[in-house]
């Protein structure tokens with residue numbers, strides 16, 4: 130069975146090519162947290178073809194976009210802020 134899935138970076142919108150060093154980002158729940166604190170944790174995972182199709186996974190094209198994703202997470206608690214804004218860069 131051949132899956133023809135093309136991935137795009139959830140931060141910069143770049144398309145995945147085989148040679149790229151891609152990573153996956155997953156936001157998970159935090160079991161206990163103080164009020165007014167983020168209730169999610171930021172997890173970064175090495176690229177995995179099977180897990181990459183998980184719809185909860187975000188895909189980033191490299192270290193730069195991983196850092197940007199973390200930055201967005203820490204400042205806004207969201208990684209994909211606005212797809213239109215991401216494309217206008």
Ligand SMILES: [Zn+2]
Pocket residue numbers: 138139140141142143189190191194
């Ligand atoms: Zn990217």
